[in-house]
Amino acid sequence: MIHQHPLAYLLGLEGVALLRAFAGRHDEAFVADRLAEIRSLLDRAGELGPGGSAMELTSAEAYGSWAAGYDRPGNQLLDIEGPLVRAQLDGVPVGVALDAACGTGRHAAHLAELGHTVIGVDSSPEMLALARAKVPAGRFLLGELASLPVPDATVDVVVCALALAHVPDLRPVFAEFARVLRPGGSLVVSDPRGRLGDTGLPIVVAGPDGSPGYLANRSRLASEYLAAALPLGFEVRHCEEPMRPSPFVDGDGLPPGAAGPPPPPSPPGTPPNIWSLHPLIPDAANAAYEGSPMAIVWRFQLAS
Structure with missing residues (x-):
């Protein structure tokens, strides 16, 4: 169980923005504006x-x-992660490809276009249905990352995109990747980075009964991936951390280029939709998020 208060999020952003000012990124006027904004937020706490x-x-x-x-x-x-992952997959020899936690089949579709024989595994039947429609020639299986329904040493490339942030321990998952890969096979991994440094904000969605639920969204150190991968014989071939675009939110409080208006505030008694809060303090939100990585993308190769 988590509890999310809108004022806590807003004051958290203000605090990070003030720390960045304290470190010299912003001037005295910026600090005065933030302190005045905090007083206003506290005065309006009941409205939030x-x-x-x-x-x-x-x-x-x-x-x-x-x-x-x-x-x-x-x-x-x-939009940012997809091209980076596809660029890594483009350089991998064509063979049998496993999209682990395939979701809707975003990367499975690209692998199929490259000529790979595609296998997709996901824990969500709803996601698998979308992937099957997107990649009719693929074979899509219900399964978990820590126990992939794939035989040993039968896959030439594994891609796992934006999914490892949800698992509590990377080691058994990387062990599964090593098990299903042939010697010399490639592993391409992407993962989101915490919106604020090492703080991975939970993903809040409606649960099966319609009530609010959340999915853990961990933000890991690069060393954690290495600690899971290197003892298994994986060797690093590529690593990059794309940064968040600046500004983080535009004048409407949304990411630049986002479709549609800001979402309405969440109903009383439910966790806040943070994108509905950004328009209240766009300068602080941009200052808090500036210069932070959005994702991490790895390519490993299993030793021959």
Whole structure:
């Protein structure tokens, strides 16, 4: 169970912005504006509502709820992560490709276009249905990352995109990647970075019964991936951390290029939709998020 209060999020952004000013990134006038804005937020605390609580969901429950809108245009993370992952896959020899936690089949479709024989595994039946429609020639299986329904040493490349942030321990998952890969095979991994440094904000969605739920969204150190991968014989071939576009939000409080107006505030008694809060303090939001990585993208190769 988590509890999210809108004022807590807003004051948190103001605090990070002030720390960045304290480190020399902003001037005295910026600090005065932030302090005045904090006083105003405290005076208006009752208008923001009490927030609400959410129960933890499994990945299958969360992504089942999210599936229908997952590929909707304007998802800044997908827009940035997708080309970087595809660039790594483009250099891999054609063979049997496993899209682990395939979701709607974003990367499975690219692998099929490159000529790979595609296998997709996901814990969400709803996501798998979308992937099958997108890649009719692929074979899509229900399964978990820590116990992939794939035989040993039968795959030439594994891609796992934006999914490891949800698992509590990387080691058994990387062990599965090593098990299913042939010697010399490639592993391409992407993961989101915490919106604020090492703080991975939970993904809040409606649960199966319609009540608010959340999916854990961990932000890991690069060393954690290495600690899981290197003992298994994986060797690093590429690593990059794309930065968040600046400004983080535009004048409407949305990521630049996002489709549609800002979402309405969440109903009373539910966790806040943070994108509905950004228009209240756009300068602080931009200052808090500036210069932070949005994702991490790895390419490993399993030793021959």
